[in-house]
Structure formats: C-alpha cells, structure tokens
Amino acid sequence: MLKIGIIGCGFIGGQICKAIDSGAIDAELYAISDLSENKALKLAASLKKCSPAYMRIEELLQNVDLVIESASQSAVKLIVPQALEAGRDVMVLSVGALADEELRERLFRLAKQNNCKLYFPSGAVAGIDGINSASAAEISSVILTTRKPPMGLAGAPHVEALGIKLEKIEKETLLFEGPASKAVKAFPANVNVAATISLAGIGFERTKVRVIADPTLSRNVHEITVEGEFGKFSTRVENLPSPENPKTSYLAALSAISTLKKILSPVQIGT
Ligand SMILES: NC(=O)c1ccc[n+]([C@@H]2O[C@H](COP(=O)([O-])OP(=O)(O)OC[C@H]3O[C@@H](n4cnc5c(N)ncnc54)[C@H](O)[C@@H]3O)[C@@H](O)[C@H]2O)c1
DSSP states (O other), rough: OEEEEEEOHHHHHHHHHHHTTSSSSSSSEEEEEEEEHHHHHHHHOSSOOOEEOOOOOOHHHHOOOOEESOHHHHHHHHHHHHHTTTOOEEESSSSGGGGSHHHHHHHHHHHHTTTEEEEOOTTSSOOOHHHHHHHTTTTEEEEEEEEEGGGGGOOOOHHHHHTGGGGGGGSSSSEEEHHHHHHHHHGGGGHHHHHHHHHTTTHHHEEEEEEOOOOSSSEEEEEEEETTEEEEEEEEEEEEEEESOOSSSSHHHHHHHHHHHHHHHHSSSOO
C-alpha cells in the first residue's frame, strides 16, 4: 500500500487526511508534519481509523512513498528538493512557488535525475485537462480572467502601489492586464491559479492574466479562455471559500483528493 506523508496540516492537508480516513482513498496515511506540532497532533486525534505518526520533516521524507506538500511556498523551496533527492514522488499544492524560474528548473531536473513524479493538482480552476490536450498541438493564447469582490483584492501589491481605492469601486473595473509572470507579483493571492495554468500551457510570459474588481460578486470567479490549433474553449468557476481558510477555495482541496485517487487508480479518465 502506498505510504503517504503530508506536510502542512491546515485546510487542504486536513481534507486529504479525512478522505483517506473515510476509506475514499485506498492508501496508508503514514506520517504528518507541520510547523505547528500541536496542529498536526490535533488533526491526527480527529481521525477515526488512521493514526499517522507525527514526524519531523527529514524523518518523514525517509519513510514515505509519496510526499504531499500542502504547507506554503517556502516549504516548496525548502522541502521539495530534499524529497526528490530522497527519491520520493511529490504532490505540490503551493504551486505558485514555481513562478520562480530557477526553482522550477531545479525541481524538474531533480525529478528527472531521481526518476520521481511531481504532481500539480488543477487547484481552484477548471480546464487544465483541456490545456493539456491542446498543448499536444500549438496553443496561440491562454487568458485567465479573475473577478473578485473589490475588498477581496485588498492588500495586493498592485492595488497598494497604485493607491487604488477599492471601497469606491461601483462597477466592474479592470485593475490589471499583463503576463502571468507579472500578475503573480502584482496579485500574489492569484499566484497558484496563474502558475498551474502557465505550467500546463504556454508558460508564464505568454499566459495573459486580467484581474477585475466587481462589486456585484460574492464569489471569486476564474475564467480561462484558450485558443489554438484545436479551436477555442472557455471555462468558468465560481469558487466558494473553504470554511476554515477563506483564502483557499474548497475546489482546491477536492482537486488534491482527486489527484490522489488518480495516482492510485488503474483506470485513468480524462487527460
Ligand atoms: N493549487 C491551488 O490552486 C491552491 C489553492 C489554494 C491553496 N493553495 C496553497 O496550498 C497551501 C495550503 O493551503 P491551506 O488552505 O491548506 O493552508 P492553511 O494555512 O490552512 O494550512 C497550511 C499549514 O501548513 C503549515 N506550514 C506552513 N509552512 C510550513 C512549513 N515550512 N513546514 C511545515 N508546515 C508548514 C502551517 O502551519 C499550516 O498548518 C498554501 O500554500 C496555499 O497557497 C493552492
């Protein structure tokens, strides 16, 4: 049975643990780790059937087959190279870390050298399967349009640098349009979505991102439009935030659970 180690026991890590505990995923939840040992122990105690050991990260990496990073971008920088060097497969949730070209190339190189798999779940968007299929031929454009209630963009470096008064926005307003490489710095909260789309398709420079403040919305809406030799498609997701961490959409946790099921299943459906 596949031995799983989870690093990061917050909302996403917790949902994955619960899915394994419920029997929905046929794998062994072997170990968990978190910067906060208390948080990890509390999660372990909440499980009914599984009893994962709390391990320090270095110990966890030596003892599992698949490492799931559901912690933070800094954890990706620090831990994922070590996991790959130890020959472990890794699922990365904090995919925004891969906007850093040097880190991206290092992780891809280490995965190849050590014959390991790196998995990036679709996260809070729909359409990664379509981008994957389309990329078997030429893709001419990928546009991500993110619409949020204005105050949902508070604190973004772009908003602060331009002194945009979010509370005064009364109608749909385009705040940013540019390559994903710039969008991830201007709106770091959008970084995971933009990064996954860029990795699947045509990269961080050619993927275009638009960020719109819309006072009529209560949910975060991500739309993707892709054009290429195949034709054109568009997807739209209206995300509900998770109850425990409003920054994370519930769909992101579900996409991690679904990726895990796909890894374990002899039957693969979808691209
Ligand atoms: N791929 C996507 O589309 C997507 C969507 C939402 C969130 N995310 C990312 O997934 C990650 C987890 O999200 P979440 O909602 O579960 O977050 P969360 O804040 O609920 O939980 C994160 C947990 O990781 C722990 N942690 C942080 N850094 C750590 C480190 N270096 N070592 C060990 N533990 C560490 C924290 O103590 C916390 O318990 C975040 O980085 C988030 O940005 C990705």
